Amino acid sequence: MAAFAGPEIERLIGLLSKLPGMGPRSARRAALALLKRREQLLSPLAASLAEVADRVVNCRMCGAPDTRDPCSICSDPNRDQSLICVVEDAGALWAMERAGAFRGRYHLLGGLLSALDGRGPDALRIKALVERLEPGEVKEVILALPATVDGQTTAHYLAERVSAAGTQVTSLARGVPVGGELDWLDDGTIAQALRARRPA
Protein backbone atom coordinates (compact mmCIF):
# COMPACT_ATOMS: atom_id res chain seq x y z
CA MET A 1 0.00 0.00 0.00
CA ALA A 2 1.26 3.49 -0.77
CA ALA A 3 2.57 5.44 2.20
CA PHE A 4 0.29 8.45 1.65
CA ALA A 5 -1.24 7.98 5.10
CA GLY A 6 2.19 8.15 6.74
CA PRO A 7 4.21 5.16 7.97
CA GLU A 8 2.66 5.22 11.47
CA ILE A 9 -0.90 4.91 10.19
CA GLU A 10 0.12 2.33 7.56
CA ARG A 11 1.76 0.27 10.30
CA LEU A 12 -1.41 0.46 12.40
CA ILE A 13 -3.52 -0.66 9.43
CA GLY A 14 -1.13 -3.55 8.82
CA LEU A 15 -1.40 -4.74 12.43
CA LEU A 16 -5.19 -4.33 12.55
CA SER A 17 -5.51 -6.41 9.38
CA LYS A 18 -3.94 -9.37 11.25
CA LEU A 19 -6.89 -9.57 13.65
CA PRO A 20 -9.32 -12.41 12.85
CA GLY A 21 -12.13 -11.31 10.54
CA MET A 22 -10.22 -8.22 9.42
CA GLY A 23 -8.82 -7.69 5.94
CA PRO A 24 -6.89 -4.76 4.47
CA ARG A 25 -10.12 -2.89 3.71
CA SER A 26 -11.81 -3.34 7.07
CA ALA A 27 -8.51 -2.57 8.83
CA ARG A 28 -8.43 0.76 6.99
CA ARG A 29 -12.01 1.47 8.08
CA ALA A 30 -11.07 0.58 11.66
CA ALA A 31 -8.02 2.88 11.56
CA LEU A 32 -10.23 5.65 10.21
CA ALA A 33 -12.74 5.15 13.02
CA LEU A 34 -9.87 5.26 15.53
CA LEU A 35 -8.49 8.49 14.03
CA LYS A 36 -11.95 10.08 14.12
CA ARG A 37 -12.55 9.19 17.75
CA ARG A 38 -9.15 9.74 19.32
CA GLU A 39 -10.26 10.61 22.84
CA GLN A 40 -13.12 8.13 23.06
CA LEU A 41 -11.56 5.14 21.26
CA LEU A 42 -7.94 5.45 20.09
CA SER A 43 -6.33 6.46 23.39
CA PRO A 44 -8.47 4.13 25.57
CA LEU A 45 -7.73 1.19 23.23
CA ALA A 46 -3.99 1.97 23.29
CA ALA A 47 -4.08 2.12 27.09
CA SER A 48 -6.17 -1.05 27.36
CA LEU A 49 -3.84 -3.05 25.09
CA ALA A 50 -0.80 -1.81 26.99
CA GLU A 51 -2.43 -2.80 30.28
CA VAL A 52 -3.31 -6.27 29.02
CA ALA A 53 0.19 -6.70 27.56
CA ASP A 54 1.73 -5.58 30.87
CA ARG A 55 -0.47 -7.26 33.42
CA VAL A 56 -2.13 -10.35 31.92
CA VAL A 57 -0.19 -13.58 32.39
CA ASN A 58 -1.08 -17.24 31.89
CA CYS A 59 -2.17 -18.96 35.10
CA ARG A 60 0.53 -21.42 36.29
CA MET A 61 -2.18 -23.97 37.09
CA CYS A 62 -4.68 -23.96 34.21
CA GLY A 63 -2.96 -21.69 31.68
CA ALA A 64 -5.85 -19.22 31.39
CA PRO A 65 -4.94 -15.57 30.76
CA ASP A 66 -5.64 -13.40 33.82
CA THR A 67 -4.03 -10.60 35.82
CA ARG A 68 -3.89 -12.97 38.79
CA ASP A 69 -1.66 -16.03 38.98
CA PRO A 70 -3.17 -18.47 39.95
CA CYS A 71 -6.14 -17.10 37.98
CA SER A 72 -9.43 -16.04 39.56
CA ILE A 73 -11.01 -19.43 38.83
CA CYS A 74 -8.11 -21.53 40.16
CA SER A 75 -7.87 -19.36 43.30
CA ASP A 76 -11.65 -19.46 43.94
CA PRO A 77 -12.22 -21.77 46.96
CA ASN A 78 -15.84 -22.31 45.85
CA ARG A 79 -14.81 -24.09 42.65
CA ASP A 80 -14.78 -27.86 42.90
CA GLN A 81 -11.15 -29.02 42.99
CA SER A 82 -12.05 -32.60 42.06
CA LEU A 83 -13.25 -31.65 38.54
CA ILE A 84 -11.02 -30.47 35.68
CA CYS A 85 -12.51 -29.42 32.35
CA VAL A 86 -9.96 -29.63 29.51
CA VAL A 87 -10.46 -26.97 26.81
CA GLU A 88 -8.52 -25.91 23.73
CA ASP A 89 -8.06 -22.25 24.63
CA ALA A 90 -9.42 -19.24 26.52
CA GLY A 91 -12.23 -18.83 23.97
CA ALA A 92 -13.58 -22.28 24.87
CA LEU A 93 -13.17 -21.51 28.59
CA TRP A 94 -15.18 -18.27 28.18
CA ALA A 95 -17.88 -20.18 26.28
CA MET A 96 -18.10 -22.76 29.12
CA GLU A 97 -18.30 -19.99 31.73
CA ARG A 98 -21.03 -18.20 29.77
CA ALA A 99 -23.03 -21.45 29.87
CA GLY A 100 -22.61 -21.26 33.66
CA ALA A 101 -23.07 -25.01 34.11
CA PHE A 102 -19.56 -26.01 35.26
CA ARG A 103 -18.35 -25.41 38.81
CA GLY A 104 -14.95 -27.09 38.64
CA ARG A 105 -11.63 -25.83 37.32
CA TYR A 106 -10.13 -25.75 33.85
CA HIS A 107 -7.04 -26.84 31.98
CA LEU A 108 -6.12 -25.05 28.74
CA LEU A 109 -4.22 -27.15 26.21
CA GLY A 110 -3.13 -24.15 24.15
CA GLY A 111 -4.15 -25.88 20.91
CA LEU A 112 -4.95 -29.30 19.51
CA LEU A 113 -2.85 -32.19 18.23
CA SER A 114 -2.51 -31.75 14.49
CA ALA A 115 -0.64 -34.00 12.08
CA LEU A 116 -1.13 -31.39 9.37
CA ASP A 117 0.42 -28.55 11.38
CA GLY A 118 3.01 -30.90 12.90
CA ARG A 119 1.79 -30.19 16.45
CA GLY A 120 2.54 -33.11 18.76
CA PRO A 121 1.84 -33.71 22.48
CA ASP A 122 4.91 -31.74 23.58
CA ALA A 123 3.55 -28.56 21.99
CA LEU A 124 0.46 -28.72 24.24
CA ARG A 125 0.08 -28.39 28.01
CA ILE A 126 -0.47 -32.16 28.43
CA LYS A 127 2.41 -32.83 30.82
CA ALA A 128 1.09 -30.05 33.07
CA LEU A 129 -2.34 -31.73 33.05
CA VAL A 130 -0.94 -35.12 34.07
CA GLU A 131 1.04 -33.44 36.86
CA ARG A 132 -2.15 -31.86 38.19
CA LEU A 133 -3.63 -35.36 38.53
CA GLU A 134 -0.76 -36.78 40.58
CA PRO A 135 -1.81 -35.60 44.07
CA GLY A 136 -4.99 -37.67 43.58
CA GLU A 137 -7.45 -34.86 44.40
CA VAL A 138 -8.94 -34.80 40.91
CA LYS A 139 -11.73 -37.37 40.50
CA GLU A 140 -12.83 -36.62 36.94
CA VAL A 141 -11.40 -34.98 33.83
CA ILE A 142 -14.07 -33.69 31.42
CA LEU A 143 -12.89 -33.26 27.84
CA ALA A 144 -14.64 -30.26 26.21
CA LEU A 145 -12.84 -30.33 22.86
CA PRO A 146 -14.23 -29.42 19.45
CA ALA A 147 -16.01 -32.14 17.44
CA THR A 148 -13.45 -31.86 14.64
CA VAL A 149 -10.82 -34.36 13.46
CA ASP A 150 -8.06 -32.63 15.42
CA GLY A 151 -10.33 -32.19 18.45
CA GLN A 152 -11.26 -35.87 18.50
CA THR A 153 -7.68 -37.04 17.89
CA THR A 154 -6.63 -34.93 20.87
CA ALA A 155 -9.51 -36.29 22.97
CA HIS A 156 -8.53 -39.91 22.22
CA TYR A 157 -4.92 -39.24 23.11
CA LEU A 158 -5.85 -37.43 26.34
CA ALA A 159 -8.34 -40.13 27.36
CA GLU A 160 -5.51 -42.69 27.28
CA ARG A 161 -3.06 -40.49 29.17
CA VAL A 162 -5.58 -39.53 31.87
CA SER A 163 -6.86 -43.12 32.29
CA ALA A 164 -3.26 -44.28 32.64
CA ALA A 165 -2.92 -41.79 35.51
CA GLY A 166 -5.87 -43.53 37.18
CA THR A 167 -8.40 -40.71 36.80
CA GLN A 168 -11.88 -41.00 35.27
CA VAL A 169 -12.30 -39.31 31.85
CA THR A 170 -15.56 -38.13 30.30
CA SER A 171 -16.48 -36.08 27.23
CA LEU A 172 -19.21 -33.52 26.54
CA ALA A 173 -22.29 -35.28 25.13
CA ARG A 174 -22.98 -35.00 21.40
CA GLY A 175 -26.53 -34.46 20.24
CA VAL A 176 -29.17 -32.09 18.96
CA PRO A 177 -28.32 -28.52 20.13
CA VAL A 178 -30.96 -26.62 22.09
CA GLY A 179 -33.31 -24.98 19.57
CA GLY A 180 -31.86 -27.13 16.81
CA GLU A 181 -34.23 -28.13 13.99
CA LEU A 182 -33.53 -31.65 12.73
CA ASP A 183 -33.92 -30.39 9.19
CA TRP A 184 -30.88 -28.12 9.61
CA LEU A 185 -28.63 -30.57 11.42
CA ASP A 186 -25.86 -32.47 9.67
CA ASP A 187 -26.23 -36.25 9.35
CA GLY A 188 -23.33 -37.01 11.69
CA THR A 189 -24.96 -35.14 14.56
CA ILE A 190 -28.31 -36.84 13.99
CA ALA A 191 -26.65 -40.27 13.89
CA GLN A 192 -24.72 -39.56 17.12
CA ALA A 193 -27.85 -38.22 18.81
CA LEU A 194 -29.73 -41.37 17.83
CA ARG A 195 -27.01 -43.67 19.16
CA ALA A 196 -26.89 -41.71 22.42
CA ARG A 197 -30.71 -41.64 22.81
CA ARG A 198 -32.08 -41.57 26.34
CA PRO A 199 -35.37 -42.56 27.99
CA ALA A 200 -37.80 -39.62 27.55
Place this chain on the structure above:
Amino acid sequence: MAAFAGPEIERLIGLLSKLPGMGPRSARRAALALLKRREQLLSPLAASLAEVADRVVNCRMCGAPDTRDPCSICSDPNRDQSLICVVEDAGALWAMERAGAFRGRYHLLGGLLSALDGRGPDALRIKALVERLEPGEVKEVILALPATVDGQTTAHYLAERVSAAGTQVTSLARGVPVGGELDWLDDGTIAQALRARRPA
Protein backbone atom coordinates in the same frame (compact mmCIF):
# COMPACT_ATOMS: atom_id res chain seq x y z
CA MET B 1 -20.86 -9.95 30.18
CA ALA B 2 -19.61 -11.82 33.22
CA ALA B 3 -16.18 -10.80 34.48
CA PHE B 4 -14.67 -14.31 34.28
CA ALA B 5 -12.00 -13.07 31.87
CA GLY B 6 -10.92 -10.35 34.30
CA PRO B 7 -11.83 -6.65 34.06
CA GLU B 8 -8.81 -5.76 31.90
CA ILE B 9 -9.65 -8.29 29.17
CA GLU B 10 -13.37 -7.44 29.38
CA ARG B 11 -12.51 -3.75 28.90
CA LEU B 12 -10.35 -4.62 25.87
CA ILE B 13 -13.20 -6.68 24.36
CA GLY B 14 -15.60 -3.79 24.97
CA LEU B 15 -13.32 -1.32 23.16
CA LEU B 16 -12.60 -3.70 20.28
CA SER B 17 -16.34 -4.23 19.77
CA LYS B 18 -16.69 -0.50 19.02
CA LEU B 19 -14.55 -0.81 15.88
CA PRO B 20 -16.56 -0.83 12.65
CA GLY B 21 -17.52 -4.33 11.56
CA MET B 22 -16.87 -5.77 15.02
CA GLY B 23 -19.54 -7.10 17.35
CA PRO B 24 -19.24 -8.61 20.83
CA ARG B 25 -18.45 -12.04 19.38
CA SER B 26 -15.78 -10.98 16.88
CA ALA B 27 -14.27 -8.65 19.49
CA ARG B 28 -13.87 -11.65 21.76
CA ARG B 29 -12.20 -13.60 18.95
CA ALA B 30 -9.89 -10.65 18.31
CA ALA B 31 -8.99 -10.39 22.01
CA LEU B 32 -8.27 -14.12 22.01
CA ALA B 33 -5.98 -13.79 18.97
CA LEU B 34 -4.19 -10.91 20.69
CA LEU B 35 -3.71 -12.93 23.89
CA LYS B 36 -2.37 -15.88 21.89
CA ARG B 37 0.13 -13.78 19.98
CA ARG B 38 1.37 -11.35 22.62
CA GLU B 39 4.84 -10.71 21.25
CA GLN B 40 3.89 -10.66 17.56
CA LEU B 41 0.57 -8.82 17.75
CA LEU B 42 -0.58 -7.55 21.16
CA SER B 43 2.52 -5.54 22.11
CA PRO B 44 3.15 -4.16 18.58
CA LEU B 45 -0.49 -3.09 18.27
CA ALA B 46 -0.40 -1.40 21.69
CA ALA B 47 2.79 0.44 20.69
CA SER B 48 1.41 1.38 17.27
CA LEU B 49 -1.81 2.79 18.72
CA ALA B 50 0.13 4.74 21.34
CA GLU B 51 2.39 6.15 18.61
CA VAL B 52 -0.54 7.18 16.44
CA ALA B 53 -2.33 8.70 19.45
CA ASP B 54 0.83 10.60 20.39
CA ARG B 55 2.16 11.74 17.07
CA VAL B 56 -0.64 11.96 14.51
CA VAL B 57 -2.31 15.36 14.28
CA ASN B 58 -4.75 16.87 11.82
CA CYS B 59 -3.05 19.03 9.16
CA ARG B 60 -3.78 22.73 9.79
CA MET B 61 -4.34 23.22 6.05
CA CYS B 62 -6.40 20.29 4.79
CA GLY B 63 -7.32 18.53 8.04
CA ALA B 64 -5.81 15.15 7.03
CA PRO B 65 -4.31 13.01 9.81
CA ASP B 66 -0.52 12.85 9.56
CA THR B 67 2.56 13.05 11.78
CA ARG B 68 3.59 16.20 9.90
CA ASP B 69 1.74 19.52 10.06
CA PRO B 70 1.27 20.69 7.32
CA CYS B 71 0.77 17.09 6.13
CA SER B 72 3.01 15.36 3.59
CA ILE B 73 0.61 16.22 0.74
CA CYS B 74 0.18 19.92 1.66
CA SER B 75 3.94 20.33 2.15
CA ASP B 76 4.79 18.57 -1.14
CA PRO B 77 5.95 21.26 -3.59
CA ASN B 78 5.11 18.97 -6.52
CA ARG B 79 1.38 18.99 -5.74
CA ASP B 80 -0.61 21.53 -7.76
CA GLN B 81 -1.57 24.38 -5.40
CA SER B 82 -4.29 25.65 -7.74
CA LEU B 83 -6.47 22.54 -7.28
CA ILE B 84 -8.33 21.55 -4.11
CA CYS B 85 -10.27 18.31 -3.90
CA VAL B 86 -12.95 18.39 -1.18
CA VAL B 87 -13.55 15.02 0.49
CA GLU B 88 -15.61 13.84 3.44
CA ASP B 89 -12.82 12.28 5.49
CA ALA B 90 -9.41 10.58 5.41
CA GLY B 91 -10.96 7.38 4.01
CA ALA B 92 -12.07 9.26 0.88
CA LEU B 93 -8.65 10.94 0.63
CA TRP B 94 -6.92 7.54 0.78
CA ALA B 95 -9.27 6.22 -1.92
CA MET B 96 -8.44 9.20 -4.17
CA GLU B 97 -4.71 8.69 -3.57
CA ARG B 98 -4.99 4.98 -4.35
CA ALA B 99 -6.56 5.93 -7.69
CA GLY B 100 -3.43 8.05 -8.26
CA ALA B 101 -5.19 10.39 -10.69
CA PHE B 102 -5.21 13.63 -8.66
CA ARG B 103 -2.10 15.81 -8.31
CA GLY B 104 -3.57 18.73 -6.36
CA ARG B 105 -4.26 19.13 -2.65
CA TYR B 106 -7.17 18.13 -0.46
CA HIS B 107 -9.62 19.59 1.98
CA LEU B 108 -11.30 17.30 4.51
CA LEU B 109 -14.76 18.38 5.64
CA GLY B 110 -14.80 16.04 8.62
CA GLY B 111 -18.32 14.87 7.77
CA LEU B 112 -21.37 15.82 5.72
CA LEU B 113 -24.29 18.17 6.30
CA SER B 114 -27.09 16.14 7.78
CA ALA B 115 -30.53 17.35 8.79
CA LEU B 116 -31.18 14.02 10.47
CA ASP B 117 -28.06 14.14 12.65
CA GLY B 118 -28.44 17.92 13.16
CA ARG B 119 -25.03 18.61 11.59
CA GLY B 120 -24.95 22.12 10.07
CA PRO B 121 -22.20 24.01 8.19
CA ASP B 122 -20.48 25.13 11.42
CA ALA B 123 -19.79 21.49 12.36
CA LEU B 124 -17.75 20.99 9.17
CA ARG B 125 -14.47 22.56 8.02
CA ILE B 126 -16.23 24.83 5.53
CA LYS B 127 -14.99 28.17 6.91
CA ALA B 128 -11.43 26.84 6.66
CA LEU B 129 -12.07 25.92 3.01
CA VAL B 130 -13.35 29.41 2.13
CA GLU B 131 -10.33 30.95 3.88
CA ARG B 132 -8.01 28.81 1.73
CA LEU B 133 -9.61 30.36 -1.38
CA GLU B 134 -9.06 33.98 -0.31
CA PRO B 135 -5.44 34.44 -1.48
CA GLY B 136 -6.71 33.71 -5.04
CA GLU B 137 -4.18 30.95 -5.80
CA VAL B 138 -6.82 28.22 -6.04
CA LYS B 139 -8.35 28.04 -9.53
CA GLU B 140 -10.68 25.07 -9.08
CA VAL B 141 -12.39 23.22 -6.26
CA ILE B 142 -13.32 19.62 -7.13
CA LEU B 143 -16.10 18.13 -5.00
CA ALA B 144 -15.49 14.42 -4.44
CA LEU B 145 -18.43 13.73 -2.14
CA PRO B 146 -20.53 10.56 -1.88
CA ALA B 147 -23.54 10.23 -4.20
CA THR B 148 -25.91 10.04 -1.22
CA VAL B 149 -28.59 12.48 -0.07
CA ASP B 150 -26.27 14.01 2.56
CA GLY B 151 -23.33 14.03 0.13
CA GLN B 152 -25.31 15.85 -2.55
CA THR B 153 -26.86 18.30 -0.05
CA THR B 154 -23.34 19.13 1.09
CA ALA B 155 -22.12 19.44 -2.51
CA HIS B 156 -24.93 21.89 -3.38
CA TYR B 157 -24.19 24.00 -0.34
CA LEU B 158 -20.44 24.03 -1.02
CA ALA B 159 -20.93 24.83 -4.71
CA GLU B 160 -22.76 28.02 -3.70
CA ARG B 161 -20.21 29.03 -1.07
CA VAL B 162 -17.22 28.40 -3.34
CA SER B 163 -18.81 30.15 -6.34
CA ALA B 164 -19.58 33.12 -4.11
CA ALA B 165 -15.86 33.26 -3.31
CA GLY B 166 -15.21 33.54 -7.06
CA THR B 167 -13.63 30.11 -7.54
CA GLN B 168 -14.67 27.51 -10.13
CA VAL B 169 -16.40 24.39 -8.68
CA THR B 170 -16.64 21.00 -10.34
CA SER B 171 -17.83 17.55 -9.23
CA LEU B 172 -16.64 14.02 -9.95
CA ALA B 173 -18.48 12.64 -12.98
CA ARG B 174 -21.29 10.13 -12.44
CA GLY B 175 -21.57 7.18 -14.77
CA VAL B 176 -20.94 3.52 -15.34
CA PRO B 177 -18.03 2.33 -13.15
CA VAL B 178 -15.07 0.66 -14.86
CA GLY B 179 -15.93 -3.02 -15.29
CA GLY B 180 -19.58 -2.29 -14.48
CA GLU B 181 -22.18 -4.47 -16.19
CA LEU B 182 -25.30 -2.50 -17.08
CA ASP B 183 -27.40 -5.39 -15.83
CA TRP B 184 -26.07 -4.91 -12.30
CA LEU B 185 -26.25 -1.11 -12.16
CA ASP B 186 -29.05 0.75 -10.42
CA ASP B 187 -31.45 2.77 -12.56
CA GLY B 188 -30.29 6.13 -11.21
CA THR B 189 -26.70 5.53 -12.31
CA ILE B 190 -27.80 4.42 -15.78
CA ALA B 191 -30.04 7.48 -16.15
CA GLN B 192 -27.21 9.82 -15.06
CA ALA B 193 -24.72 8.07 -17.38
CA LEU B 194 -27.15 8.50 -20.26
CA ARG B 195 -27.69 12.22 -19.60
CA ALA B 196 -23.94 12.73 -19.31
CA ARG B 197 -23.20 10.74 -22.49
CA ARG B 198 -20.15 11.78 -24.52
CA PRO B 199 -19.05 11.40 -28.16
CA ALA B 200 -17.45 7.94 -28.53
